[in-house]
Amino acid sequence: MRPALSHLLLLGGLGLSAVLQIVSPQLDDYAVNILILAGINIILAVSLNLVNGHTGQFSLGHAGFMAAGAYASSLVTLASGPLASGGDPVVKNAVFLGALLAGGGFAALCGFLVGVPSLRLRGDYLAIVTLGFGEIIRVVLQNTDAVGGARGLEGIPALTNLFWTFGIATVTIYTVACLVNSTYGRGFIAVRDDEIAAEAMGISTTRYKVSAFVVGAFFAGLAGGLFAHYISFIAPETFNFLKSVDVVVMVILGGMGSTPGVVAAAILLTLLNEILRDFEQYRMIVFSLLLIILMIARPQGLLGNFRKKRKGTS
Amino acid sequence: MGLDRMTSAPNLPGMKRPLRSFFPLLMTVGIGLLLAPGCKKNDSTASDEIVIGEFASLTGATASFGQSAHKGVRMAVDETNAAGGVLGKKVRLVTEDDQSKPGEAATVVRRMISRDKPVAIIGEVASSRSLEAAPIAQENKIPMVSPASTNPKVTETGNYIFRVCFIDPFQGAVLSKFMLQKGWTKAAILMDVKQDYAVGLTEFFKEHFLKNGGTIVSEQSYSSGDKDFKAQLTSIRGEKPDAVLVAGYYNEAGLIAGQARELDMNVPLLGGDGWDSPSLVEVAGDAMNGHYFSNHFSSEDKSPAVQNFLARFRDKYKEVPDAMAALGFDATMLVFDAIRRAGTTDGPALRDALAASRDFPGVTGTITLDENRNATKPAVMLQVQDGKFRYVETVVP
Numbered sequence: 001m002r003p004a005l006s007h008l009l010l011l012g013g014l015g016l017s018a019v020l021q022i023v024s025p026q027l028d029d030y031a032v033n034i035l036i037l038a039g040i041n042i043i044l045a046v047s048l049n050l051v052n053g054h055t056g057q058f059s060l061g062h063a064g065f066m067a068a069g070a071y072a073s074s075l076v077t078l079a080s081g082p083l084a085s086g087g088d089p090v091v092k093n094a095v096f097l098g099a100l101l102a103g104g105g106f107a108a109l110c111g112f113l114v115g116v117p118s119l120r121l122r123g124d125y126l127a128i129v130t131l132g133f134g135e136i137i138r139v140v141l142q143n144t145d146a147v148g149g150a151r152g153l154e155g156i157p158a159l160t161n162l163f164w165t166f167g168i169a170t171v172t173i174y175t176v177a178c179l180v181n182s183t184y185g186r187g188f189i190a191v192r193d194d195e196i197a198a199e200a201m202g203i204s205t206t207r208y209k210v211s212a213f214v215v216g217a218f219f220a221g222l223a224g225g226l227f228a229h230y231i232s233f234i235a236p237e238t239f240n241f242l243k244s245v246d247v248v249v250m251v252i253l254g255g256m257g258s259t260p261g262v263v264a265a266a267i268l269l270t271l272l273n274e275i276l277r278d279f280e281q282y283r284m285i286v287f288s289l290l291l292i293i294l295m296i297a298r299p300q301g302l303l304g305n306f307r308k309k310r311k312g313t314s
Numbered sequence: 315m316g317l318d319r320m321t322s323a324p325n326l327p328g329m330k331r332p333l334r335s336f337f338p339l340l341m342t343v344g345i346g347l348l349l350a351p352g353c354k355k356n357d358s359t360a361s362d363e364i365v366i367g368e369f370a371s372l373t374g375a376t377a378s379f380g381q382s383a384h385k386g387v388r389m390a391v392d393e394t395n396a397a398g399g400v401l402g403k404k405v406r407l408v409t410e411d412d413q414s415k416p417g418e419a420a421t422v423v424r425r426m427i428s429r430d431k432p433v434a435i436i437g438e439v440a441s442s443r444s445l446e447a448a449p450i451a452q453e454n455k456i457p458m459v460s461p462a463s464t465n466p467k468v469t470e471t472g473n474y475i476f477r478v479c480f481i482d483p484f485q486g487a488v489l490s491k492f493m494l495q496k497g498w499t500k501a502a503i504l505m506d507v508k509q510d511y512a513v514g515l516t517e518f519f520k521e522h523f524l525k526n527g528g529t530i531v532s533e534q535s536y537s538s539g540d541k542d543f544k545a546q547l548t549s550i551r552g553e554k555p556d557a558v559l560v561a562g563y564y565n566e567a568g569l570i571a572g573q574a575r576e577l578d579m580n581v582p583l584l585g586g587d588g589w590d591s592p593s594l595v596e597v598a599g600d601a602m603n604g605h606y607f608s609n610h611f612s613s614e615d616k617s618p619a620v621q622n623f624l625a626r627f628r629d630k631y632k633e634v635p636d637a638m639a640a641l642g643f644d645a646t647m648l649v650f651d652a653i654r655r656a657g658t659t660d661g662p663a664l665r666d667a668l669a670a671s672r673d674f675p676g677v678t679g680t681i682t683l684d685e686n687r688n689a690t691k692p693a694v695m696l697q698v699q700d701g702k703f704r705y706v707e708t709v710v711p
Contacts, residue, residue, distance in 0.1 A: 029450075030428035033421050142507055151510035154445050154467055231420050233445045237508065238416035277425070281373055281411065 006178060013170030021163035032162065034274055036230055039165035040223045041266040043172045045250040046259060047219035050176050052248065053257035054185075055212040056192030057119065058127040062220050062247045064134030065107040067239035069221025070228035071147055073103030074156045077229065085157040096159040100168075100225040107221025108214045110137070115213035119206055122195070134244055141236040152235025153228075160230035168226065172219045177259055179215065188212055192257070253294060255301025264302050363406045364399070364659055366391065366649065367432030367456075369422050369447060371440065374414025375538070376563065378591045379439040379638050383461050384409060385631055386642025387436055390650070393626070400650050401657070408432060412443055419443035423450050432456065433659035434649045439638055441465030442510055448475045455661040457668050459649055461641035462610070464587070465514055469687045474665050476687045478645045478676065479610055482511070485586050486518025488608045488693045488709045489559060493584065494526055498556035502532040502581075504546055504570065506562030509538055515586050516561045531555050536566065543570050544577065551579050563588040568597025575601035582606060590637045595701045602698045606706065610637040611678040612694045614705040623677045637678065644676035 024032055044062060051059045076099035077084040084095045118129040142150045179185045187208045190198040199205050228234045246269075254265030272290065276283045294302075368387050371380030391407045399405055408430045410422035419438060426432055427450065435451050435458040438444045444463040451458035452472035460468055460477040464485060469475045493501060501523060506512040520530060531553040534546035547570070550558060558574075560567050560583050567589050574583065585607040595602050613624055613634050623643065627635040635643075651674060653659055656667035674681040679691040695706040 028428035029424040029454075030421075033424045037417075037421065149510075150507055150513045151465065151467070152442060152445070154471070158449065227417070231417060231446055232449045233442070235416065235442050235510065237442065274421075274425075277410070277422075283411070284373065284413070 006174065010170060010174045013174070014167050017163045017166035017170060020166055021161055024162050034270065035162060036160060036165050036226075038267050038270040039162070039169045040226050040230075041247075041250060041270050042169045042263050043165075043219055043223040043226070044247045045254065045262040045266040046169075046172050046176050047216045047223070048247050049251050049254070049257065049259060049262045050179070050188070051212050051216040052251050053255075053262070054176075054180050054192060055188040055209060057209055057212065058123065059130040059213070059216070060127050060241070060244050060248065061114070061130035061132075061134035061137075062216075063239040063241065063243035064130075064137040065111060065217040065220035066224035066227070066243065067134075067137050067141060067234075067236065068110045068217075068224065069100075069103035069107040070224030070234050070239070071103075071141060071153070072106035072221070073099040073225030074153050074228045074234060075147065076102045077157055077159065078153070078155070084159065092157075092159060096164070096229065099229075100164075100222055103225035104218045104221040107224065108218035111214045111217025112210065115210040115217075116206075119209040119213060131241065131244070134239075134241060138236045138239055148235070150236060152233060152238075154233045156228050156232045156234065158229060158232050160226045165226055165230075168219075168222050172222075173259060173263065175215070175219075180259075189257075249291070253291070253301060255303045258301060258303045261301050261303030268302070363404045364401070364653065365406050365408060365430050365432045366646065367423070367426040367430060367435040367437075368407060368409045369412050369419060369426070369435070369437040369443075370409065371414040371438065371443070372409075372411040374412075376414045376440055378564070378593055379462070380411070380414070382591075382636050382638035383437075383439050383642035385627075386461070386635065386639035386644075387646045389627060389630055389639075390643045390646035392630075394647075394650055400653050401659075405650070412438070414440070414443075416442065416446070419446040420450060423447040427451075427454050427456065433653070433661070434459065434664060436461065436642065436645050436649065438463060440511070441468055441514075444468045444475075445471070448472065451475065455665070457649070457652075457661065457665045459645045459668070461645040462587070462638055465510060466688075473669070473687070474661075476648075476668055476683060478648055478678070478681055478689045479587075479641055480691060480693055481688050482514040483518040485608055485693060486515050486520075487522040488695070489515075489584055489586065490519050490522040490526065490528065491709060492606070492608070492695050492707075493523070493557050493559075494528060496557075498582070499528045500531050500554070500556045501528055502534070502550040502553060502555035502558045503530060504534045504536065504543070504550065504558055504560050504562075506538055506566060507535045509562060509588075511586075511588060512561040512563075515588075516559065519559055519561070536562070538563065538566060540566065541569060543573050547574050547577050547579060551577060555581055557582045557584055559583075560585045561588075564591040564594040565597065568594050568602065571598040571605060572601040584608075587637060590703075592636065595698065599701075603700065604697065606695055606697050608693050608709070609696050609703075610693065611640045612696055612703065612705040614703075615694070619675060619677055640677045644674075644678050644681065647676065648674055648681060 048062045051057050080095050083091055114133045147153055187203050190203055191205050191208050195205055250265045250269055251262050254262030276286050279286050370384045371377055391405050395404055408426050410426055412418040412422050435456055439462040441463040444460045445468055448471035452474045457474050462479045464479055464482045466481050469477055503516055505516045532550045536543055558581055560570055567585050571583055583605040587609050589607040590609050652664055652667040656663045671683045681689045681691055684690050692708050692710045694708050696703040697706050
């Protein structure tokens with residue numbers, strides 16, 4: 001991996017996000033809405049891919065981390081009051097960045113707390129534990145009056161824009177790509193490919209799993225923060241089990257462990273949802289049919305095969 | 315094009331990895347540019363029609379409400395068009411389905427605003443989804459009228475947001491008043507913690523009930539989607555309440571009534587407008603007999619406005635309208651009335667006209683909007699008997 005090149009591409013991605021932001025006044029709200037949802041889905045899918053795809057741990061609790069990040073960051077911006085909603089764009093965006101990082105940090109902490117005891121488990125058991133965790137976060141939020149309980153939090157300042165969304169998506173892709181391709185990252189892949197062999201080689205599998213979990217949770221928290229500050233209203237129901245499933249579908253459809261694949265799947269599923277709107281009540285039937293056809297045609301995921309080929313040739 | 319480049323990436327040693335990771339980003343941008351034709355300029359709204367937007371939960375968990383409200387809105391538009399339209403123009407209704415899913419309401423409202431440029435928006439029944447859409451309507455200065463969101467916060471979003479139904483504090487007080495009037499001073503509560511509506515209703519019921527000499531002997535909760543309520547009901551039965559408030563929606567209320575009957579509980583169950591759906595009795599059957607709920611309107615009301623509406627609705631859809639249909643109809647008619655009074659479809663003028671609505675003769679009662687843009691109007695108490703919702707009394711604010 002050439003550091004200089006990857007940095008250049010990181011800068012390129014950020015630059016493109018800035019360009020998108022500059023042209024956004026020319027776009028209508030609906031187009032911006034789709035782009036932002038696509039960006040948030042990219043962040044969710046790529047971060048879950050680190051856990052499910054690269055490290056091979058099947059997590060069903062991504063919406064839980066998203067909720068942790070969404071609530072934590074919203075509480076920060078709501079607490080900072082006029083600073084976040086006032087006129088000064090520099091102060092506003094600085095508060096927003098702080099809030100997003102706080103949300104990501106809190107989600108990462110949750111990821112750590114859940115990861116340490118549960119990642120000693122494998123496969124199905126882990127899936128059930130993470131599913132349980134996602135539900136716990138939601139139920140705790142539902143019963144906490146300080147954050148609005150089941151009624152949710154409203155009036156969150158709408159600070160999310162295309163720059164933040166795609167900037168963070170770029171950073172997520174960059175971080176996950178660099179991490180997986182680094183010496184340390186080989187550990188993740190070793191854990192996925194053969195846990196016993198990895199352990200025999202002296203890799204602390206639990207440590208690798210926990211670190212993948214924490215990084216994944218951090219970015220899910222950022223995505224949650226972006227979502228909350230875009231919709232301006234969050235309720236525990238927003239982050240239910242089905243949201244986790246949506247992200248898992250993106251990862252599987254894109255091809256486990258293939259970053260370009262899951263990014264493509266995240267975009268495809270977001271767009272498909274919108275394009276099919278004209279089918280009205282039959283939309284979900286068409287959507288599900290397309291998913292079934294895609295999975296039959298490409299069981300390895302959109303770009304899953306590509307990765308295997310590369311492995312074979314080099 | 316993106317895919318071709320990516321499959322060729324492995325042949326470029328050295329730079330392939332980072333490049334691979336970044337093609338998707340380029341793809342994203344490419345797709346973004348494809349979306350760009352939806353540029354802001356196309357303001358060419360045909361001047362011979364007035365566009366009204368509606369977003370409703372036509373599918374998903376609360377589809378029954380969304381479809382009912384939609385029928386009411388549809389009927390209001392069709393009747394108005396048949397009578398020559400508004401300000402001499404035909405009305406075109408644009409309806410979007412939000413699947414009862416969080417996040418979708420915001421998307422569909424942005425979609426209709428960008429594409430169809432509605433002069434006003436009707437929606438939603440569920441408060442959580444109205445809360446998502448309200449900031450967008452407010453920002454675009456498009457008046458939004460909710461047919462049935464009873465959470466007080468909805469209209470607090472801004473001065474472009476209205477509603478034609480009463481709010482939860484009033485409904486909570488109505489239920490409490492009714493119980494006390496019947497001499498039921500020992501109440502138990504069974505609440506759906508997952509629904510903001512149920513939590514709010516319970517809170518306001520409790521406040522009024524405790525202040526006026528009632529006691530609450532047991533408080534139990536469940537989550538939407540639960541199927542078994544016997545544990546909660548057994549615990550409530552042990553406390554021997556005079557009545558049980560079941561704050562939640564029709565699906566669970568039906569199951570709860572059925573299971574209460576199985577447990578030989580003979581106390582009346584009371585609910586709010588969330589019970590109002592034909593599905594209520596479909597689920598519970600006979601077990602629903604004798605229970606009460608508060609509602610916006612009763613199809614047994616003898617007033618000519620209601621009976622006339624009933625006849626026209628039956629004619630059109632071959633079914634009896636529920637409260638959501640009546641509220642959808644009223645919300646739409648109120649908007650048309652405001653457009654006529656304003657003489658224009660211009661956002662701020664239409665907003666002012668809506669805010670000035672006084673004594674509008676709606677199907678669900680006479681609607682006057684107060685300074686917080688909420689309707690002040692009476693509620694009715696209904697009792698379920700043999701699958702029918704029988705009118706008991708009207709409670710005035």
